[in-house]
Amino acid sequence: MDFADVLRRRQMARSYTDEPVSDEALTRILKVVRRAPSAGFSQGHRLVVVTDPKLRQQAGDIAEGRYVEMGFPPWISTAPVHIYLCTREQSYHDRYGVAEPVRPGYTEIPWPVPFWWFDCGALFMLLHLAALNEQLATGYFSSVYTDELEALGQVVGLPDDLFLAGVITIGHGDESRPLPVPDNVVPRMSNDEIIEWRV
Numbered sequence: 301m302d303f304a305d306v307l308r309r310r311q312m313a314r315s316y317t318d319e320p321v322s323d324e325a326l327t328r329i330l331k332v333v334r335r336a337p338s339a340g341f342s343q344g345h346r347l348v349v350v351t352d353p354k355l356r357q358q359a360g361d362i363a364e365g366r367y368v369e370m371g372f373p374p375w376i377s378t379a380p381v382h383i384y385l386c387t388r389e390q391s392y393h394d395r396y397g398v399a400e401p402v403r404p405g406y407t408e409i410p411w412p413v414p415f416w417w418f419d420c421g422a423l424f425m426l427l428h429l430a431a432l433n434e435q436l437a438t439g440y441f442s443s444v445y446t447d448e449l450e451a452l453g454q455v456v457g458l459p460d461d462l463f464l465a466g467v468i469t470i471g472h473g474d475e476s477r478p479l480p481v482p483d484n485v486v487p488r489m490s491n492d493e494i495i496e497w498r499v
């Protein structure tokens with residue numbers, strides 16, 4: 301697909317048909333992992349890919365009740381593919397801790413920007429666009445509640461050194477039914493509100 305078309309189609313999907321995602325498409329989407337940037341080339345991002353219906357349902361049980369109450373279909377459990385987007389923070393400490401090992405008194409930087417989360421966002425966008433390029437739809441579920449994220453992590457048995465950023469849902473978007481527009485949706489800001497120039 302033309303890149304401008306991919307960008308035009310970019311939005312989060314909260315409704316999927318029951319058509320499966322082909323193995324070939326999923327393999328192509330996952331290939332972008334090796335194209336992902338990472339701070340200091342720390343490569344701390346980690347993914348868990350779930351197609352098992354039982355595990356998808358368990359994730360839905362944790363997360364989707366409030367959407368169904370709003371009138372959405374059960375979009376988390378019905379998305380045929382879940383990608384658990386994780387980061388291994390220790391990879392960044394390891395990488396930057398040894399960056400200048402010979403300087404006396406070297407202490408690790410205070411991390412004004414936690415690069416591990418930044419890199420997760422960058423990888424998310426690559427996967428999102430790669431899925432759109434396959435004519436698929438993508439959503440994202442995360443939570444401001446630690447216990448919800450921990451419960452999701454337990455669904456896939458995340459090892460202790462990984463932190464879960466959220467779950468990417470991928471499937472064929474179902475545009476056959478109108479979806480609710482929640483009351484608290486704010487209008488999209490204009491470029492002028494977001495971008496400042498210094499010329």
Ligand SMILES: Cc1cc2nc3c(=O)[nH]c(=O)nc-3n(C[C@H](O)[C@H](O)[C@H](O)COP(=O)(O)O)c2cc1C
Nearest residue numbers: 310311312313314367421439440441442443444466
């Ligand atoms: C870090 C992050 C967390 C998000 N968490 C959720 C979520 O838990 N549930 C959800 O439905 N959408 C979630 N979204 C999607 C946003 O709601 C969505 O990007 C925003 O409303 C703009 O819509 P659009 O991406 O379709 O243009 C999340 C997006 C980001 C970047």
